[in-house]
Amino acid sequence: MRPILASAVAHACGDDRPLLTDAFAAAVEYLHCASLVHDDLPCFDDAPIRRGQPSVHVAFGEAVAVLVxxxxxxxxxxxxxxxADEAGSRLGPLLSILAESAGAPNGLVAGQAMESEPSWRLSTYHAAKTGALFEAATAGGAAAAGGDIARWRQVGIKLGAAYQTADDIHDRIAPDASLGKPTGQDERLSRPNSVDAHGLDGAVTELKRQIEDTIAAVPDLAEARFLRSLIEAQAKRFVPAARRLA
Amino acid sequence: MRPILASAVAHACGDDRPLLTDAFAAAVEYLHCASLVHDDLPCFDDAPIRRGQPSVHVAFGEAVAVLVxxxxxxxxxxxxxxxADEAGSRLGPLLSILAESAGAPNGLVAGQAMESEPSWRLSTYHAAKTGALFEAATAGGAAAAGGDIARWRQVGIKLGAAYQTADDIHDRIAPDASLGKPTGQDERLSRPNSVDAHGLDGAVTELKRQIEDTIAAVPDLAEARFLRSLIEAQAKRFVPAARRLA
Structure with missing residues (x-):
């Protein structure tokens, strides 16, 4: 999802250095995978299953999972x-975008750390835990192709918010098998979830609004057609399960 | 130790961009600290003390230690x-040097992973576990100042080998208090140690040879005087405890 998003944004911006786009897309996915492996550890979610397979620490032990x-x-x-040679002066912005999405105060590590605090704002938590990598994907896709970083960053922020709401709804209503990971984790771990904050109907309404908001933020370029259809396809994937209860 | 080394090498190379040198020196220390915090975790060394204080997981819990x-x-x-702006075209080499010292197949993560294998070559293990950051410090110090990366890299490789031998000797003979961390860890964890491989006398002889070798590799520049005196000062710190038994 995230590398496709980065590639689609780079495509919309002309994608004049495809090697750079591919590298950044892979980099975002590596960060995402790192966060999954660490979040599944016994000291966090203690999740036995990921993508329908035993999680890394279950299959290979905790030491290997930390190192992975x-x-x-x-x-x-x-x-x-x-x-770096291909990137030239684009390396600095790409490196900043990647590091910010991973670290503190607004990235993956910060988001995970909020779970260790007694309380925090739901929107701040979601922005760090999920939004940061969507934001990096669109901002970095633009940076790789020499596009308008600030404008494309907004698309990622909005899409990340929608994705998190969809994930929250799934966590409460989907059977385990459809996600390839345990559901009900948020409730079990007393973790903030949009369904708690807004009720199920409220969360579904919020999700629909967020998807429309994201599509509206995509620049009106012919080259952005693929990206728009990608977001719409994802939205269809999100909404059915939610709509049944709306 | 590692940031001072990077700074001393940059100084020997003219240090024309001190902000860049400082950033790289800090970056190397952050990586070193990251490796200490993770290596101390219960799934690795389960070390209760570091730098004379409770280790991070003991003081703040395992989840926080993983995130730190x-x-x-x-x-x-x-x-x-x-x-990045200050670095210009030096950013690429600096980024490569840093990433290589941290990752696989020759960096910190690789070295730590070897401990999970049934057997491995002592020199390969030491090069990854300890040498990689010394190598990064000297190569990166040169890269930050536009110096000869390959030549200075050799100084770091040699110094890293000496440092590891000294650390191995300390692990077997020093009282806990002198290092601020538990000793005898290598034996307890069945970890390769130069003293096992060469005997204590052999390890001390090896250490002296390695220090001479390092000093000989330092380019004969007036600006390298501080670096040479730094290595000699460190060597004096290493050798006394060893000499008593040589």
Missing amino acids: GDGLIVLSFQTLADV | GDGLIVLSFQTLADV
């Missing part, structure tokens, strides 16, 4: 380093 | 991103 996460974070940055 | 390590890895790269 560490290694994936490093690999993400290494992947950018490997295209 | 992750956050420090990211902060390391973020620190480079923050000086």
